[in-house]
Amino acid sequence: MSYISLSDNDLKEMLTAIGITSIKELFNSIPADIKLNRDLNVPGPLTEVEVVAYFENLANKNLSLDVLSFLGAGAYSHVIPSVVDYLSQRGEFVSPYTPYQPEISQGTLQTAFEFQTLICQLTGLDIANASLYDGASGAAEAVLMAHRLRRRPKILVARSLHPQYRETIRTYVNNLHLNIIEIGYDESGCIDLEKLKGSMDEETSAVVFQSPNFFGSIEDIQKISEMAHQYSALSTAVIAEPVSLGILEAPGILGADIVTGEAQSFGIPLSFGGPYLGFMSCRKEFIRQFPGRIVGETHDVEGKRGYVLTLSTREQHIRRERATSNICTNQALCALRATMFLETLGQEGFRELAWQNLQKAHYAKGQLSQIKGISLKFNGNIFNEFVCEFPKPWEEIESILLEKKIIIGYGLENEFPELKNCAVICVTETHKKEDIDKLAAVLKEIT
Amino acid sequence: MSYISLSDNDLKEMLTAIGITSIKELFNSIPADIKLNRDLNVPGPLTEVEVVAYFENLANKNLSLDVLSFLGAGAYSHVIPSVVDYLSQRGEFVSPYTPYQPEISQGTLQTAFEFQTLICQLTGLDIANASLYDGASGAAEAVLMAHRLRRRPKILVARSLHPQYRETIRTYVNNLHLNIIEIGYDESGCIDLEKLKGSMDEETSAVVFQSPNFFGSIEDIQKISEMAHQYSALSTAVIAEPVSLGILEAPGILGADIVTGEAQSFGIPLSFGGPYLGFMSCRKEFIRQFPGRIVGETHDVEGKRGYVLTLSTREQHIRRERATSNICTNQALCALRATMFLETLGQEGFRELAWQNLQKAHYAKGQLSQIKGISLKFNGNIFNEFVCEFPKPWEEIESILLEKKIIIGYGLENEFPELKNCAVICVTETHKKEDIDKLAAVLKEIT
Amino acid sequence: MIREPLIFEISGEGKRGFRLPPLDIPVTINLLNEVPTREKVDGFPQVSETEIVRHFTRLSQTNYCVDIGFYPLGSCTMKYNPKINEKVAAMDSFVRTHPSVPLKFSQGNLEILKTTEELLSEITGMDAFTLQPAAGAQGELVGMLLIRAYLEDLGNPRKIVLIPDSAHGTNPSSAHLSGYTVQEIKSNERGTVDVNDLARMMSEDVAALMITNPNTLGIFEDEIKKIAGIVHSKGGLVYMDGANMNALVGHCRPGDMDVDVIHLNLHKTFSTPHGGGGPGSGPVGIKSILEPYLPVPLIERHGEGLHLNFNPSKKTIGRIRGFYGNFLVIVKALTYILSLGPQGLSEVAEIAVLNANYIRKNLEKDYHLKYDSPTLHECVFSDKFQKEHGVLNIDIAKRLIDFGMHPPTMSFPLIVHGALMVEPTETESKRDLDMFIAAMKTIAIEAKENPEVIKSAPHGSYVRRLDETKAARQPVLKWTPERTD
């Protein structure tokens, strides 16, 4: 299949108009010695029927049907209202570029403005951007921003922050030669507040922590922020499961200065890890150091309200090497989906969603913790994830459950050698009581 | 789920504005003795998640996956370009009413005008309407129209016309007390021209035949039309598989006066039988008796081209009991899909489609006819269907093949007792060589 | 705004919008030697996929629709079409089933059909349903044929069908198609059927009364039982046009009003989208006396399974279409019924009636209301006040377009001259209702102060007022290559 729209005749007329006899002539500026004088070694062309068959074949290799999964750990299975798919696939949303021409991009821009508003409402902070790549790179951008704001060499990072986010931060800041100090966790699964206190000082730009954290435990944002503020370090909260914000107090209200995270939970399918949706918000005094596109409200020459990309003097296309971030293309369509998701659920629906996650996860936690041999690794408060320790090697547990068509959770020992035979189990509103009971029943049998 | 858009407060304000205290008061005009004083005994309400689960469960009961089917007989499996689904589901096409207000319905109207043009090009006739319910009711409307035009009591109907179409004609004209005479078929599977000739006379309004007919045989439209015209009866061709028109001469060119049929083949999925797409075209002198909506071109007050529903003095909302048909809502969205389908395939693609059907069906016919015990029932020219006679009882053949996950075709003996152990087999571009070879191999084994 | 050409006008040799996989069998030549064939379909366009997508995306944007805004087209019940309906109806298994598969391959589909029949029976209080009719008008035809078959069976199909003068055009048309002569019954000053007139006209020549309830004025025929009694007493049957069922659902049932036959429009009351003119679905509900006459095939429960009965009784009116009905439309309607449940369904009628009365209350001083009877889900204003300034209902309609709204129905009821039939439905927000009311009030003022602005409307649409007379007088019904435009 080719997507060319020229007829045979058009082609001839255009060559004549240009004054050439063959398209090849237009490539004369490419030196002969670097021209590729053969066809690319690429399969195809495939027609629609063939390409669909090709991918159906691959899809079948995924074997993922009918499995009952309790995987979370940074990617969450939530309900998606039918209107989100229906509306977000409209060509007018899918096929424009970044809204450089606001007069013909109000759909994208107004939606982004609504997204920013929703993120501020969720996080309790003043300003939000129009999206970042994902939670991990968002965390890295937050560290860079905090460092630009405070210019101090020390960054405290909770070990209970998603390991991929920690690694990404490390990659992004590697050449800044910062002193990244990892702060462990205590028996609640939360950041070790004593250790945090001990590490915090005038050299510290920020403390970065996740809540609910990678183990599912809810951090004490207030305490952490107080400790940070004592040295005017920035309290940087990462939210990987923002459905929790339907029931947990806004981090900004509790003292966080920067809130960043992953909003995949908001209407973005699991998609084997991407595209997802990074978001970030902060206090308004940090705006000059804030990364990413921002949409603002203004008026047209007739006084009609409209929206534009604004404060772009922070950005690469104006400021070049002095930009607050190199980001250009972000995750606009994912932000659109998140906006649709949140607005469709609405205040009541979102509250209910959070509440059901909380209830179901606690029900599961209760059921599992009663099973002989299985223990809860941590005693902190949780939202929709928690860590279990199993009496048998994790690999064995995992594979026995797979035979029963259950993916029980995310094994921790690769990334946390100290958490042998432990796994994070995630329960959301998508799990029915019978799913949870089945998990418990199977586990009872095998432990 | 409810789709109400009033807030609690709106409701109060509206009651106040109307001057009542409860909505119930608005129903006072319904006498108490016919009020339903209980809840309807209907399940639900179901949320989206639940309703999807409900229907997935039913979908699974269909057991239709992975079956290799050679069913045609009035409903055909053809490729559907991805753009057809993508574009036809746009809210702007799906959610308007019939275009009574042309100024805000040009999308629907221009598409219908293009549809009419395509149908005229396909059928070789002057005018086409914007759609009818389906092929069967289209055939009935054609008979009614022919009778209005000729006012003669006799209608000759080919026995090789789709039995459902024949039955529908009978139902529609029952109270007109017409003399419906069935004309049999010969060893080619085509209408028995001798018998036709013998039955044709000055009392005949029309001859109605299908080509390719229900057995797949291509009728001699020219001869049939000549016979009809000799008595100025109307040659009425029914096309149930209009993909054939990509390679067969237009019936209008061959003498048909009315061409009607089923355009499900054009981008409409099989859908367990509906919604499908009836179409009709005829010579322009019949326009006053033509049923259904028609779109015409005109101009607006500024001279801009535009489209409107026209010639509505034929229709029920103007002419009431003297209308040419009672049709009101038709199958507009199906016609839109057909328009997209044909325009996407285009002249070349449509020719190729017809050609592949022809080739594959003949390949299959060749393979099957070589199998000992299986014989071709008819020797006529075919397009993509043909009739095989099996050496064993049809039920046995059908069920053995079902075990091999093959639906071999449409068994004829219920509707044609004279065709014992016969079935119509349909082969389209969707069948791969290996599918056909598999059918042949399995049949070889069991016959 | 760029004017969108006809696809034929951008066609060009060599452009392709789609390709089939290459033929995977040996080619045989001369397969159709004796048959007249053609090299290509003359005039068929050749465009690229890019051009197809732009053509239809641009065209789509010239359409107004329910997904865009308020659509108070009376009698059409243009409610919001839930997207979950579309999602369910797009499930592979529903979309891909061939209608002639062996029964065990379609048990799920048959269950959907049977369940819908049963639920519609409960909702309407009828004894049985056929889901076959493709739309309301075909439902009417089926209903009248059932009545005819029943009467014929009793010895005399009779000659006349009585229809109120306020009825929709399909009613007389369908009656005629069923072989009956139509006689009109007058409406009384309340806007309802004149019972005396009816009694006078009712005879043993009359096969049936076709009545719409609430009628097309939105008024409930409160004497319906009396009316039915009169008809029944002379051996006739009562056919109810159920297009206005949105006013009643959950509150009263036609079956309880002594109605013998009813059709519903699933594309009205049951939220399936209208698609710019279909596909719809017009199921017919009946009392048990009519059951032997139902069209074939019947869907029957046999123990665990479901079965299609193609030969239920000699009395059947026969077949009225191919296969079993507009299946995917029925899937959507069932999705809707289950989504709403009993309270949701009854709330539909409540809010539909509330919204209509809110509009009526707000506009009854500005626009003439011929009948002051209480109305349910719609009400019919007229242009009587505005006509004094030379402004007709069509002008008001066109002017509404400038306010971003769809106009009301104007083509009927014929008993209200210059009708503006307004049906807001239950899914509209107060904001939309208020915007409509404000627009109508503005237009009422404009009619006095600046009638020209109304008569030259619409001003802002993709095309302005179109010359419908020219279209009918010099019909151009297809594109031809000779044209230059």
Add this chain to the structure above:
Amino acid sequence: MIREPLIFEISGEGKRGFRLPPLDIPVTINLLNEVPTREKVDGFPQVSETEIVRHFTRLSQTNYCVDIGFYPLGSCTMKYNPKINEKVAAMDSFVRTHPSVPLKFSQGNLEILKTTEELLSEITGMDAFTLQPAAGAQGELVGMLLIRAYLEDLGNPRKIVLIPDSAHGTNPSSAHLSGYTVQEIKSNERGTVDVNDLARMMSEDVAALMITNPNTLGIFEDEIKKIAGIVHSKGGLVYMDGANMNALVGHCRPGDMDVDVIHLNLHKTFSTPHGGGGPGSGPVGIKSILEPYLPVPLIERHGEGLHLNFNPSKKTIGRIRGFYGNFLVIVKALTYILSLGPQGLSEVAEIAVLNANYIRKNLEKDYHLKYDSPTLHECVFSDKFQKEHGVLNIDIAKRLIDFGMHPPTMSFPLIVHGALMVEPTETESKRDLDMFIAAMKTIAIEAKENPEVIKSAPHGSYVRRLDETKAARQPVLKWTPERTD
């Protein structure tokens, strides 16, 4: 036209757009006793599903997009996005796989990723690819971090990155983020890298040259091998910004030009839609010397199966994001590559270049072209002629909107003042090109005869020219309940 409110402005207590199934477990109260909670998210809207659908349908129609028309936004390669890509990427199995499933549950997905890596290597002539970067800019960062890691490994990461003055803004920004100081190289009068300037600036402090080829003027850097030679001779590496790969695909390969690292934009060359600003995908291709540094995880073939290697070598730059890349975007790009095949891909470049040259030829008398070198897939005009009449590139851009077209790029290259960078892409019809040419010619005439109509443009859009200065000076970045508007 009705102005679309913010969703917050139509919110109302009691409206619901969605419902969850009821909780099916016993409720436990006081689960979060010690944790600060909230009753609700303040300010969150409450609207119906009807209102959601209308809100976004209406908003969508205020967007211009590729599905609507010509979008010659230079450097952005706004080609048609095939719908089959969307269909494939929407397959259940791709959409629903959790990224952390055991490997045997994702073999199909991994095969897609690996195949795409391999095909991109073949297309670009590079040795290996990582598909992780979420967009071009992240690709640049990864590419520069790879270079840095490599040089560090050799003992010295070096300090400077050279970038031509015509480069896109992300180039210097990414170089900076990777810890380098940026030095600009001048373009010569041909519009290409000044080789002498480069030779002068190249030193053992220079880590890399970031070059775009064809450059942002659309001109092929024909001395690329010489340039690479100069850089390599001092131990530096050559980074190529592959955003303009649409001009080259199938005709020459960066790997054959001695380029060491390249990023591609799948959302440009490989037809994945831009989504109003993403998601994109910016894969990075490398020569084998950089392989030890690739970000984790690597996708590796192990016999029959595929495997994710999270700890390939100590030398890896580490992780640059969560999981494995924008998977669904990659699925779309692979669909595109397979759909086109080798000839189709090479035709892409041919027609893209043809279309651009057709426009150039037709407009070069009307608009100033600073450089007269041959151009490939795009060309950069300027407003020099029009400026004499007070008309700037932005005015021309806004005026184009009135003609129903998207304006060209204006924000760069910085070396052309008042730039109008026009990239038509290969999917456009001659009719669209001709309409654009005609519009531009009309504007050129208007600039002389009626400059005001240009300067006050656009006239017909949903909003007219917006006050961007106000937006930046008095930032309003979210809705708050206090506002009245």
